[in-house]
Amino acid sequence: xxxxxxxxxxxxxxxxxxxxxxxxxxxxxxxxxxxxxxxxxxxxxxxxxxxxxxxxxxxxxxxxxxxxxxxxxxxxxxxxxxxxxxxxxxxxxxxxxxxxxxxxxxxxxxxxxxxxxxxxxxxxxxxxxxxxxxxxxxxxxxxxxxxxxxxxxxxxxxxxxxxxxxxxxxxxxxxxxxxxxxxxxxxxxxxxxxxxxxxxxxxxxxxxxxxxxxxxxxxxxxxxxxxxxxxxxxxxxxxxxxxxxxxxxxxxxxxxxxxxxxxxxxxxxxxxxxxxxxxxxxxxxxxxxxxxxxxxxxxxxxxxxxxxxxxxxxxxxxxxxxxxxxxxxxxxxxxxxxxxxxxxxxxxxxxxxxxxxxxxxxxxxxxxxxxxxxxxxxxxxxxxxxxxxxxxxxxxxxxxxxxxxxxxxxxxxxxxxxxxxxxxxxxxxxxxxxxxxxxxxx
Ligand SMILES: *[C@@H]1O[C@H](CO)[C@@H](O)[C@H](O)[C@H]1NC(C)=O
Ligand SMILES: *[C@@H]1O[C@H](CO)[C@@H](O)[C@H](O)[C@H]1NC(C)=O
Ligand SMILES: *[C@@H]1O[C@H](CO)[C@@H](O)[C@H](O)[C@H]1NC(C)=O
Ligand SMILES: *[C@@H]1O[C@H](CO)[C@@H](O)[C@H](O)[C@H]1NC(C)=O
Ligand SMILES: *[C@@H]1O[C@H](CO)[C@@H](O)[C@H](O)[C@H]1NC(C)=O
Ligand SMILES: *[C@@H]1O[C@H](CO)[C@@H](O)[C@H](O)[C@H]1NC(C)=O
Ligand SMILES: *[C@@H]1O[C@H](CO)[C@@H](O)[C@H](O)[C@H]1NC(C)=O
Ligand SMILES: *[C@@H]1O[C@H](CO)[C@@H](O)[C@H](O)[C@H]1NC(C)=O
Ligand SMILES: *[C@@H]1O[C@H](CO)[C@@H](O)[C@H](O)[C@H]1NC(C)=O
Ligand SMILES: [Zn+2]
Numbered sequence: 001x002x003x004x005x006x007x008x009x010x011x012x013x014x015x016x017x018x019x020x021x022x023x024x025x026x027x028x029x030x031x032x033x034x035x036x037x038x039x040x041x042x043x044x045x046x047x048x049x050x051x052x053x054x055x056x057x058x059x060x061x062x063x064x065x066x067x068x069x070x071x072x073x074x075x076x077x078x079x080x081x082x083x084x085x086x087x088x089x090x091x092x093x094x095x096x097x098x099x100x101x102x103x104x105x106x107x108x109x110x111x112x113x114x115x116x117x118x119x120x121x122x123x124x125x126x127x128x129x130x131x132x133x134x135x136x137x138x139x140x141x142x143x144x145x146x147x148x149x150x151x152x153x154x155x156x157x158x159x160x161x162x163x164x165x166x167x168x169x170x171x172x173x174x175x176x177x178x179x180x181x182x183x184x185x186x187x188x189x190x191x192x193x194x195x196x197x198x199x200x201x202x203x204x205x206x207x208x209x210x211x212x213x214x215x216x217x218x219x220x221x222x223x224x225x226x227x228x229x230x231x232x233x234x235x236x237x238x239x240x241x242x243x244x245x246x247x248x249x250x251x252x253x254x255x256x257x258x259x260x261x262x263x264x265x266x267x268x269x270x271x272x273x274x275x276x277x278x279x280x281x282x283x284x285x286x287x288x289x290x291x292x293x294x295x296x297x298x299x300x301x302x303x304x305x306x307x308x309x310x311x312x313x314x315x316x317x318x319x320x321x322x323x324x325x326x327x328x329x330x331x332x333x334x335x336x337x338x339x340x341x342x343x344x345x346x347x348x349x350x351x352x353x354x355x356x357x358x359x360x361x362x363x364x365x366x367x368x369x370x371x372x373x374x375x376x377x378x379x380x381x382x383x384x385x386x387x388x389x390x391x392x393x394x395x396x397x398x399x400x401x402x403x404x405x406x407x408x409x410x411x412x413x414x415x416x417x418x419x420x421x422x423x424x425x426x427x428x429x430x431x432x433x434x435x436x437x438x439x440x441x442x
Pocket of ligand 10: 147245
């Protein structure tokens with residue numbers, strides 16, 4: 001696994017003069033001056049860039065265990081079926097990408113200080129580092145939804161709101177090609193709305209791995225990336241998590257790790273089995289009714305659903321809310337159903353500077369720096385986008401007095417080379433965001 005930024009030292013060694021030229025790095029100037037200095041230098045270089053990087057992509061080389069463990073070129077992903085490329089068919093986890101043979105969405109890291117040094121004291125009455133299968137308030141149902149936010153979130157929130165019901169959302173950071181939660185405007189607003197309307201937000205990891213299959217270090221990364229991303233949106237991160245596939249055992253060390261990271265590990269008392277027949281509402285209703293029958297009259301229920309199945313998120317939820325109120329049960333967040341006070345649901349990171357909260361999908365500092373790469377479809381737009389990129393780095397630097405704006409600057413430098421070369425070489429490289437490889441668009 002390597003980061004896209006690993007490419008930059010290689011670019012440095014290929015084009016030392018380009019990166020050394022002060023005029024090239026003067027951010028108040030266009031990064032690339034068509035037809036002028038230092039354009040000649042820049043023009044001459046990128047043929048090489050094309051052949052070492054972008055041409056590999058066009059070739060669609062094979063990769064992975066079925067191809068002699070071959071790796072993909074830098075910046076490209078190895079699809080589940082062993083082809084190199086970019087985009088969600090190649091890069092999206094957990095299904096379409098093979099992490100050990102190229103880049104994957106899971107390798108993206110949210111901006112901002114990582115949470116590894118944060119204090120994680122045990123707080124409240126609910127045990128840490130062990131599975132919770134049920135809740136304790138009699139005649140109470142905890143609705144829980146995995147894998148969101150999704151295209152169904154807003155409608156689901158409307159339904160919950162009109163029923164006056166609070167639920168729990170176990171959100172994943174960057175799965176199924178949906179884009180990172182802290183950089184995708186619709187997911188930022190969905191998560192903010194969940195929080196504002198009294199719902200509980202738990203973690204379902206950054207990239208949905210089977211935690212039993214990871215090293216302790218990688219488990220920490222899978223949790224901490226999601227902490228950072230959620231904190232970029234809400235300035236706090238959860239103490240509740242549901243492991244993907246509900247896989248987290250003692251033998252692998254996962255439960256110990258979750259204990260050390262300060263997490264309540266959540267399973268379910270009833271699985272809606274929405275995943276088994278995602279379109280069959282009556283099958284889900286049958287499952288729910290018989291589960292409720294066993295829990296009546298004094299029990300409680302911890303129900304598991306998946307947000308991305310709309311029949312479950314929308315239709316089944318409507319049915320449940322109607323049914324449960326008729327029986328005189330309450331619906332609540334999981335933590336409420338466990339008697340855990342609101343102040344125990346989250347931790348507030350001590351380090352929030354310089355990147356803190358996401359506004360409209362961009363990662364920003366408290367001073368409003370917004371790192372956005374404008375979409376481009378031709379050379380002129382590529383240059384415009386690149387100028388804007390450097391302007392933002394300047395804004396970031398002045399707002400933060402030279403603090404960390406380097407990630408954005410690295411991308412600007414790389415884009416500058418790209419804009420200079422695109423549309424002019426053989427094989428022809430298009431001047432389009434999708435081929436550039438870096439994008440903060442979903
Ligand atoms: C950047 O460009 C501006 C305008 O040409 C110039 O005034 C300034 O001195 C340059 N800064 C650096 C560091 O080269
Ligand atoms: C969400 O909806 C949009 C437009 O309706 C669609 O293009 C996109 O693929 C959907 N995303 C997911 C994750 O289903
Ligand atoms: C839902 O959450 C809000 C905000 O915490 C709270 O005021 C409200 O009482 C909760 N509703 C229920 C039914 O628990
Ligand atoms: C975890 O590892 C087991 C055994 O190697 C494998 O069967 C399973 O598919 C893996 N799970 C995931 C989600 O990768
Ligand atoms: C849906 O589920 C019900 C109950 O399990 C079953 O009787 C029915 O055949 C299913 N319908 C379809 C279309 O699979
Ligand atoms: C339900 O709970 C109440 C109070 O805890 C108790 O008095 C009653 O016997 C319980 N009913 C059943 C059927 O368990
Ligand atoms: C826990 O869940 C089961 C269903 O799996 C239910 O029958 C039982 O009543 C629940 N326990 C409590 C204490 O509510
Ligand atoms: C789910 O509800 C929608 C209305 O929100 C309706 O159009 C659709 O037919 C329902 N689906 C099922 C399977 O009942
Ligand atoms: C590359 O493609 C662009 C548009 O697709 C075209 O305008 C340009 O002339 C092409 N350049 C070469 C060298 O083929
Ligand atoms: Zn899941």
